[in-house]
Amino acid sequence: xxxxxxxxxxxxxxxxxxxxxxxxxxxxxxxxxxxxxxxxxxxxxxxxxxxxxxxxxxxxxxxxxxxxxxxxxxxxxxxxxxxxxxxxxxxxxxxxxxxxxxxxxxxxxxxxxxxxxxxxxxxxxxxxxxxxxxxxxxxxxxxxxxxxxxxxxxxxxxxxxxxxxxxxxxxxxxxxxxxxxxxxxxxxxxxxxxxxxxxx
Numbered sequence: 001x002x003x004x005x006x007x008x009x010x011x012x013x014x015x016x017x018x019x020x021x022x023x024x025x026x027x028x029x030x031x032x033x034x035x036x037x038x039x040x041x042x043x044x045x046x047x048x049x050x051x052x053x054x055x056x057x058x059x060x061x062x063x064x065x066x067x068x069x070x071x072x073x074x075x076x077x078x079x080x081x082x083x084x085x086x087x088x089x090x091x092x093x094x095x096x097x098x099x100x101x102x103x104x105x106x107x108x109x110x111x112x113x114x115x116x117x118x119x120x121x122x123x124x125x126x127x128x129x130x131x132x133x134x135x136x137x138x139x140x141x142x143x144x145x146x147x148x149x150x151x152x153x154x155x156x157x158x159x160x161x162x163x164x165x166x167x168x169x170x171x172x173x174x175x176x177x178x179x180x181x182x183x184x185x186x187x188x189x190x191x192x193x194x195x196x197x198x199x200x
Contacts, residue, residue, distance in 0.1 A: 003071070003116060006158050023051070026142055030111075031055035033192060034138055039063040040106040043130065045095045045123075046070055046113025050079030056109070057085055067105075069093055096122040100130045108137040115152060115162040124177035134199035137179065139170070141191040148191065164191065 031052065036042060036059035044053060047068040056066055067089045070076045080090045093099050095110075096119050108127045117123045127137045141148055141164070149163045165173060170193055171182045179195035186192075 003118075003158050005072075023142070027052055028055045028058075030140060030142070031059055033140075034059070034107055034109060036060050036064070036107060041065045041067075041104060043067050043069060043098075043100075043105045043108045043127075045108060045110050045127070046116070047079055048072075048075045048112065050083050052109070052111050053079070053083050053088065057088070062087070065089070067091055067100075069095065069098075071095075096126060098126045098130055102129050103132050105130050106132055106135050110137065110139045112141055114139045115148065115164045116159060120165070120173050121176060124173050124179070128177045128179060128197050131197040133197050136194050136196045137174070139191070139193040142189065143191060144188050145186050145191055147188065 034056075036056065038061040040060045042056055042060060042064065044050075044056060044066060047053065047070050050068055053066060053068055057064070060066065065087045066085075068076065068079050068083065069091045070079070071092065071094045073092055076090055076092050091099065095113065095117060108131055110127070114120060114123075124137075131137065143151070145164045145166065152159055152162050164170075167184050167186065170184060174182050174193075174195045178197065180198050182193065182195040184191075184193045
């Protein structure tokens with residue numbers, strides 16, 4: 001089974017598993033760390049069932065535009081069914097080949113996505129391309145790198161060997177894509193990396 005099919009098969013279970021108040025509170029706090037502004041245009045890459053989207057909407061306000069992007073059809077179907085804001089779009093595509101023009105987003109957010117990228121360097125280059133110069137990409141998880149990689153090793157199926165790179169490798173991936181100022185926080189219950197596309 002390929003990854004899009006695997007994640008589609010998990011969509012219903014995924015939504016019920018992650019619909020707890022404790023996680024919602026954590027996601028609201030996480031959304032604040034992206035430092036989004038009213039009216040920002042945001043790409044939520046690997047959005048899954050849209051767990052993060054309501055909290056991003058709170059940050060960008062009614063004028064902000066959010067694109068929910070995922071390669072798994074059933075994840076995106078659930079996302080589309082529960083998010084009704086008119087300035088939220090839904091796109092089924094792979095992060096390694098984004099169907100957007102250059103320099104259109106004020107933030108690219110990769111929440112619970114990065115370990116599942118088969119070609120993380122290609123995805124990083126795409127994130128760089130679609131960001132407005134001077135804006136940032138964020139890689140975030142509600143686990144540390146060690147916790148996340150251990151969880152994947154204990155699963156079966158196509159994600160068993162998926163892993164979040166160590167700090168040196170992550171800096172290399174983002175740096176090779178053109179990003180600067182890479183910052184990484186890796187502690188129990190949180191992984192957070194950010195990097196900026198240089199301003200012109």
